[in-house]
Amino acid sequence: MKYKSQKVAYWFFALSMLLLVLQITYGFIMGFARIGFDNLHEFIPFNTARAVHTNLLVVWLLSGFMGAAYYIIPEEAQKELVSVKLAYVQLISLALVGVTAVIGFHFNIWEGRKFLEIPRPLDYLVVINVLLFLGLILITLFKGKRQTTTALVLSMGLLFAALLYLPGMLPFDSQVKDSFFRWWVVHLWVEGVWELIMGGILSFLLIKLTGVDREVIEKWLYVIVGLTFLSGVLGTGHHYYYIGVNKIWIIVGGIFSALEPLAFLAMALFAVNMYRKGEKKHPNKLALYWTLGAAIVAFVGAGLLGFAHTLPQTNLYTHGTLVTAMHGHLAFWGAYGMIVLAIISYSLPNLTGRKLFDSSRGRMAFWLSNIGMIGMTVAFGVAGVAQVYLERKFKMDFMLVQKEIGIHFVVLVICASIFATGIILYIVDFIKHGQPTDEALEIKN
Numbered sequence: 001m002k003y004k005s006q007k008v009a010y011w012f013f014a015l016s017m018l019l020l021v022l023q024i025t026y027g028f029i030m031g032f033a034r035i036g037f038d039n040l041h042e043f044i045p046f047n048t049a050r051a052v053h054t055n056l057l058v059v060w061l062l063s064g065f066m067g068a069a070y071y072i073i074p075e076e077a078q079k080e081l082v083s084v085k086l087a088y089v090q091l092i093s094l095a096l097v098g099v100t101a102v103i104g105f106h107f108n109i110w111e112g113r114k115f116l117e118i119p120r121p122l123d124y125l126v127v128i129n130v131l132l133f134l135g136l137i138l139i140t141l142f143k144g145k146r147q148t149t150t151a152l153v154l155s156m157g158l159l160f161a162a163l164l165y166l167p168g169m170l171p172f173d174s175q176v177k178d179s180f181f182r183w184w185v186v187h188l189w190v191e192g193v194w195e196l197i198m199g200g201i202l203s204f205l206l207i208k209l210t211g212v213d214r215e216v217i218e219k220w221l222y223v224i225v226g227l228t229f230l231s232g233v234l235g236t237g238h239h240y241y242y243i244g245v246n247k248i249w250i251i252v253g254g255i256f257s258a259l260e261p262l263a264f265l266a267m268a269l270f271a272v273n274m275y276r277k278g279e280k281k282h283p284n285k286l287a288l289y290w291t292l293g294a295a296i297v298a299f300v301g302a303g304l305l306g307f308a309h310t311l312p313q314t315n316l317y318t319h320g321t322l323v324t325a326m327h328g329h330l331a332f333w334g335a336y337g338m339i340v341l342a343i344i345s346y347s348l349p350n351l352t353g354r355k356l357f358d359s360s361r362g363r364m365a366f367w368l369s370n371i372g373m374i375g376m377t378v379a380f381g382v383a384g385v386a387q388v389y390l391e392r393k394f395k396m397d398f399m400l401v402q403k404e405i406g407i408h409f410v411v412l413v414i415c416a417s418i419f420a421t422g423i424i425l426y427i428v429d430f431i432k433h434g435q436p437t438d439e440a441l442e443i444k445n
C-alpha cells in the first residue's frame, strides 16, 4: 500500500542531498587547506570549515531520518500523515534553522563545543522544530491501524534522540561538567538512539526487499535494541577516561564500550542472513546494495574501528587525533549516511513512478563512493597513527607533526574526489527520477 502523504518524504530527501553536497564542499576546503591551498582562509578558516562540515553532516542525516519517518510511518501504520501542511512547515523551518546556524558560524557566532556548536538561542528553535516533527509522526502512528515493532523502534529512536538533545543545552561553568553532558548528546546519539533509528529503517527495508516474514525480521530487531542499550549506555564511559571525573569510568567505559561492536555485528549478520533467506527478491537492486552495504560498512567503521581506540590504554594516546577522524568518517558514512541513501534508493521509484532499479550509474555511485570513503579512512588512519607516534610518543611539537603528515592529505583529497564522484552520480540518479506524483502513489502494490 502507498499513501499520498508519503510524498513529503521526497522533499526531506532533496534537502538532505543538498546539504550533503555542501558538507562535502567544506570537507574539500579543509582537505585543500591541509596541503597548502588555504586561499579561503580569510573568510573560511579551518575551524569554521570544520564546524560547518560536521554540523551539515548532522543536519543532512537528520533530514534523511525525518524523510525516512515520513515515508515509513504512514505505510506501517496504514494511515495518511495527520497533517501534510504542517510537515512542509516543519521542513522549511528545519532548513531555515540549519542555514542560519551555518551562516552564523562564518561570523563566529557559535559555541566551541565540537558537534554542538549551534548557539543556545537557536537550540530552542531546533527543539520546537523537532517537537512538531515528533507530534506529526507519533499522532499518525497511534491513530493508525497498527503499531508495528519496526515503526515503534524507529519512533522511539527519534523521540529519544530529541530528548537527548536537552542535556546539551544545560549551562555549566565547569569544563568537566560541560564535557560530561556533551557526551550524553554526542555519544548516546550515535552509539545509542540513532542505532534504533538505523535498526528501524533497516528492518523496514529488509521486510520490503527480501520478502522474509515480518515476525522473523522483527525478532532480530529486538536483539539489536537489547545489545545497543546493554553496551552503549555505560559505554559512554569511553569518553570519561581522562576528563576529570571518577576513575571508575576507566573500568566501566572500557568493558562496556568493548561490547558495543556486538550490536553492529548483529546488524550486519541480520542483514546478510535475511538477504540469504529471502525468496521473494525485490527488483530494486540498488536499494539492496545500499541496505546490505550500510549494515556491513557500519560494522567495520563503528564496530571494528571504534574498538581500535576504545580501550583506555589505547585511547590515552589516540584521543583527539586523526585516528578519531578515521573512525568518525567510516562510522558515520556506513551506519547513517548509507542507511539514508538506502531508504532514498528504495522509496524514490515508489514516489515518482520511475523505476530506475538497477542503472549502471547507480552501481557506479555505490562503488565509487564506498571505495573513495575507504581510501579516505586509510589516509586518515595512516596520518593518525603517524601523528600519535610523533606527537604523543616522541613529544614532537604539534605543528611540526602536522607538517610532517601533510602528504597523507594529498592521498585524502584524491580519495575524496573518488568519493565525491560517486555522490554526484547518486544525485544525478536522484534528479533523473523526477518529482513525486499522485499517480505513482495511487498504484497499489
Ligand code: HEM
Pocket (backbone or CB within 6 Å): 114, 115, 186, 190, 191, 238, 239, 257, 258, 260, 261, 298, 302, 303, 305, 306, 307, 308, 309, 310, 311, 315, 318, 319, 320, 321, 324, 327, 328, 331, 332, 335, 336
Ligand atoms: C555509528 C556509530 C558511531 C559513530 C557515528 C561514531 C562516531 C564518532 C565520532 C564522530 C567521534 C568523535 C567525537 C568527538 O570527539 O566529539 C567518535 C569518538 C569515539 N568513538 Fe565512535 N562512533 C560510533 C561508534 C563507536 C563504537 C561502537 C565505538 C567502540 C567500540 C566507538 C569508539 C569511539 C571512541 C573510543 C571515541 C573517542 C575518540 C577520542 O578519544 O578522540 N565509536 N566516534
Ligand code: HEM
Pocket (backbone or CB within 6 Å): 023, 024, 025, 027, 028, 030, 031, 050, 053, 054, 057, 321, 322, 324, 325, 326, 328, 329, 332, 333, 337, 412, 413, 416, 417, 419, 420
Ligand atoms: C570530500 C569528502 C570529505 C573530506 C575531504 C573530508 C575531510 C575532513 C577533514 C579534513 C576533517 C577534519 C579532520 C581534522 O580535524 O583535522 C573532517 C572532519 C570530519 N568529517 Fe569529513 N570529509 C569529507 C566527507 C565526510 C563525510 C561524507 C562524512 C560523514 C559521512 C564526514 C564526517 C566527518 C566527521 C564526523 C568529522 C569530525 C571527525 C572528528 O571528530 O575527529 N566527512 N573531514
Ligand SMILES: [Fe+2]
Pocket (backbone or CB within 6 Å): 187, 191, 235, 236, 238, 239
Ligand atoms: Fe562513544
